[in-house]
Amino acid sequence: MKKFFRRYTPNPSELKNHKNLGWLGKHLHNASLWNFNRKSISKAFAVGLFCAFVPVPFQMLLAAPAAVVFSANLPISVALVWITNPLTMPPIFYGCYKLGAWILSVGIEQDFIMSLDYVWQVFDIIWQPFLLGCLIISVMSSALGYFGIQIIYRYKAYKRVNQF
Template sequence: MKKLLKRYSPNPDELKNHKHLGWLGKHLHHSSLWNFNRKSISKAFAIGLFCAFIPIPFQMLLAAPIAVISSANLPLSIALVWITNPITMPVIFYGCYKLGSWILDVSIEKDLVMSLEYVWQVFNVIWQPFLLGCLIVSIVSSVLSYLLIQFIYRYKVYKRVKGF
């Protein structure tokens, strides 16, 4: 798996000389941003999944600086935000809305239509449960993914040491 990820990751030397990357360009030479080890991958999953469930456009622009600041694997952090893409976003965000409605004990909009026009019309009613659901899913998925990656790495080391 590591070889596959490394093969499709961009070359950091080519990226740091790009003028379009602004302040990120000078930070892209840090090797921790390109490592595929337990720490950097765990952090990348936490960052990528946290940003994936935040209902803003261009979530990658949020994930990239957080990955640089926290020395997480940059390509993986950015790639994971695509869990919420134009195809999956309506279903995922509707689930977040339902979770927030259930927690706040708010009745769910019965005639909810998956269109931006309709969402803007009823935004004053749905914004609190929607944002609460997104925040909960962001935090829970972030923490669980971090812990799961840590566990998987440690389990693999345990198996290697025990000779399984």
């Protein structure tokens, strides 16, 4: 799997001088942003999964600086936000809304329609449960991703050691 990611990962030396990247360009020489090790990939899963469930457009613009701040693998952090893409976003965010409404004991809109116009009409009613659900799912998926990668790496190391 490392070979697959390394094959499609851009060369950091080519990116750090790119003028369109702004302030991010000067941080791209940091080796931890490009490493494929347990620490870097676990942090990348935490960052990417957290940003994936933040209900804003262009979540990659949140994941990239967060990967720099937390020294996470940049390509994986940015790629993971695509869990919520235009096809999966409506059902995922509806699930977040339902979770938030259940926790807040708020009645769920019975006539809920999956359209942007409808959401804007009832936004004053649904914003609190929606944002609470998104926050809970972001934190939980981030923690599960981080610890899940840690466990997978340790399990593989254990299997390698006990194989001989």
